[in-house]
Amino acid sequence: MMKILKTLLSITALILIICILAIGMLVFFADPNKLKPVLVEEVKKTTGYQLIIEGKLSWSFYPGLAVKMEHVLLSAPGQTSAFVDAHDVRMAADLMELLRSKEKLQGGVSIASLRLMNIQAEKVNARLQWKSNILTISPITAHLYQGRLEGEASGRRFTSEPVWNWDVQASNIQIKPLLEDINGKKTRLNLSGTGQMKMQAETSGKTRERMTDNLNGSVSFNLSNGAMEGVDLNYLLKNADALLNKEAVNPPENLNQTEFNRLTGTALISQGVAESKDIFLTAPAFTANAQGTIVLKSRELDLQLQVKPGESARTKWEIPVLITGDVSHPDVRLDTMEIQKILTAQEIDKLKSKAAKEIKKHVPGKTGEFLQNLLR
Structure with missing residues (x-):
């Protein structure tokens, strides 16, 4: 038994020596x-x-x-x-x-x-x-902004104008540092929170500008427990509430951000322009639907929001908000034209209510009922 054991040890030692010599020669x-x-x-x-x-x-x-x-x-x-x-x-x-x-x-x-x-x-x-002449990169895994990236990519036509395709999913990433690296840290409008993202896209070109112009695909996102920095929708909501109730507008509280519980949406990208019709934001005091476009190369935004106040607000109308201009310094404002329409509708409702009372008081019978129906 000892002889067999010594033989096995000798063989193992010999294999190790051969491996060490092979590595040394290499x-x-x-x-x-x-x-x-x-x-x-x-x-x-x-x-x-x-x-x-x-x-x-x-x-x-x-x-x-x-x-x-x-x-x-x-x-x-x-x-x-x-x-x-x-x-x-x-x-x-x-x-x-x-x-x-x-x-x-x-x-x-x-x-x-x-x-x-x-x-x-x-x-x-x-x-x-x-x-x-086709490069396939699959699978791909990486650590990305405290989260994880998985996916695949491919490239072709390298001798002329390269074409790239990719299909990637990111989970549990911190969205703020990602957007800061893409847009720069001095950008006024930013998002924070933990997110999941998926993107399928194709583009062509050898420069960043050319690839951005030729970008086509789709993206979806789901962010939680974050903030929209550079936009205080709570303040705009209070302003709209004051305007609709004909009260003085309070000065801003310098919060300059909107905390949210969840932000979701999808976007289609065509020739470097991303368009979304289903952005939905849930915040403690309201919910909001948004739609619009962003030109990726120039970073020009054109978003329209409909903010629905919570039960604590006196105003039950959906408040229209516009976010337009460059991402680095966008113009965030109430849509005053739509606000004026709401005010006009309120005045009309008041007149209708007053007229209905007078008709009920002074015009009895079928004639009164006919006039009441006209006011509805």
Whole structure:
């Protein structure tokens, strides 16, 4: 028994020694930096994009054999700034196929930190396949603004005007830092809260502007326990209530935000213009329906809201609110034309009520009933 055990231990030790020697030979005799010019040239020839690999390449052995790149930048033709900025990139693929420039390549990539356009992600993992000049990235997983991203994407026609498709779902993300990275931190109108988002879209182009203009698809969102920053719908509701009851308007309380319990909606995107007809907001003191458009390239908003007061408000009319202009400094106001229509309707109702009382008092019988019906 001891002899068998010693034999097994000897075999195990021998296997370990062979593995260590193989790794040592790979490190000392197979320099991964020889791949750097091959990768840069292949990306340039196949896609037209400019690939920059900063730092030395090295081997990574966990969780599998891969080439490790410290910092990778990717920019579109004619563009000075990179739209992809990745740190600690590990790429596992059939290296012999890569060196021979085969038409087919597949493998995996992991990225510790990634910036795509202005969107930040961490712990990105994806499977890649390059076949017949089509790049398929599926599945994709990543940490995104304290939440999680899952999905897939593909690209084609890289030698002319690249076409990209994607289908992604984000869960439990913090929406405020995401929007700040997209629109800038100085934007007046913003949203906060925890959200779920889904997006299916297609676009084409090599620059951000071109890709925005050509964007088509759909998006849905569901946010909870957040705030609409830059818009105080409670103050506008109080103003409308005062106007409809012919009272003085109170000065703003400088809250400049609207807290909500839930905000949901969907939007269709056509040639860079997103249109929604079913935005619904639930707040402690009211509910609101909204519809409108946003031009993604210019960030021009045109939203119409109908705010329905809660039971505590004296006014039972739905209050119209307009949000228009640039997202960074939109114009938020009551729709005074619609408010005037409400005031006129109220006055008409008062006149009808007074006339009905006088008819009932002074015009009896069928004639009175006929006149009453005319007032309805």
